[in-house]
Amino acid sequence: MTDDLHALHAAAVVIAARSGLDSHDAALVLGSGLSRYASTLPDSIEIPYADIPGFPLPRVAGHRASLFSVPIEGRRLLVLSGRVHAYEGWEMSEVVFAIRAAISTGARQVMLTNAAGGVKDTFAPGDLVIISDHLNLTGRSPLTGQNDDRLGPRFPDMSEVYSRNLRERFAQVFTNLGITPHEGVYAWFPGPSYETPAEVEMAKRLGADLVGMSTVPEAIAARHMGAQVVAVSLITNLAAGISDTPLSHHEVTDMAERSISRFTSVLDRVLPILVEHD
Numbered sequence: 001m002t003d004d005l006h007a008l009h010a011a012a013v014v015i016a017a018r019s020g021l022d023s024h025d026a027a028l029v030l031g032s033g034l035s036r037y038a039s040t041l042p043d044s045i046e047i048p049y050a051d052i053p054g055f056p057l058p059r060v061a062g063h064r065a066s067l068f069s070v071p072i073e074g075r076r077l078l079v080l081s082g083r084v085h086a087y088e089g090w091e092m093s094e095v096v097f098a099i100r101a102a103i104s105t106g107a108r109q110v111m112l113t114n115a116a117g118g119v120k121d122t123f124a125p126g127d128l129v130i131i132s133d134h135l136n137l138t139g140r141s142p143l144t145g146q147n148d149d150r151l152g153p154r155f156p157d158m159s160e161v162y163s164r165n166l167r168e169r170f171a172q173v174f175t176n177l178g179i180t181p182h183e184g185v186y187a188w189f190p191g192p193s194y195e196t197p198a199e200v201e202m203a204k205r206l207g208a209d210l211v212g213m214s215t216v217p218e219a220i221a222a223r224h225m226g227a228q229v230v231a232v233s234l235i236t237n238l239a240a241g242i243s244d245t246p247l248s249h250h251e252v253t254d255m256a257e258r259s260i261s262r263f264t265s266v267l268d269r270v271l272p273i274l275v276e277h278d
């Protein structure tokens with residue numbers, strides 16, 4: 001972990017040099033289908049992941065691999081366009097490296113986005129859901145191994161992973177935009193196969209409202225470092241067994257494509273909240 005700290009520092013130094021800014025206020029991780037959003041933000045400075053030491057390069061089509069430094073109402077946001085997933089074979093430390101680097105540049109609030117399968121009866125494809133809590137069903141953690149107390153505590157509290165304050169403020173934005181502010185518990189599955197109907201039924205009985213293959217490791221690492229976290233999922237499909245139709249990656253990307261303008265209008269309104277701090 002000592003090496004991690006040096007690696008994070010090296011990444012933060014490059015981000016500072018290329019953006020011309022010693023620090024950033026917040027970070028946004030763009031999930032499947034959303035990566036184009038970064039290039040719609042005016043006056044952003046793009047830094048390819050390939051130019052930042054330690055940044056793993058995504059291997060999934062549809063995930064662009066760049067970081068953007070973006071001015072928002074006098075503050076600075078880092079947008080991570082493209083993430084790596086545990087199912088690609090990365091170490092957990094690699095899965096969370098980019099978000100840890102963003103927090104190392106000063107980001108105190110983190111927003112995570114993803115595509116997810118709907119489990120709760122009232123969720124439909126196209127719905128946006130604010131994650132209220134999670135179930136880690138993978139048995140993996142980005143905190144496994146020796147702890148570096150300079151990054152965070154050995155046993156970090158997880159009683160409010162997803163900031164109640166940010167969730168409430170985001171829900172208000174949804175309502176103002178005429179979008180139902182759904183909330184739900186996200187169950188992290190390892191993938192890359194979609195879940196079986198029995199696994200989805202199990203997750204449902206355990207309290208899951210939606211299922212996916214990302215987000216939880218980043219949320220844990222961000223909380224470990226003391227950042228505030230908020231996460232929004234796009235329901236791209238009903239989870240296996242909730243609907244009878246077989247799942248396909250195409251269905252997921254197609255729904256992401258069709259929902260991008262609604263997700264974008266939400267992002268435009270929540271980012272000023274995300275970059276705020278005392």
Ligand code: HPA
Nearest residue numbers: 115116117211212213239
């Ligand atoms: N399961 C897991 N991950 C997903 C799904 C799903 O149904 N939809 C989008 N990402």
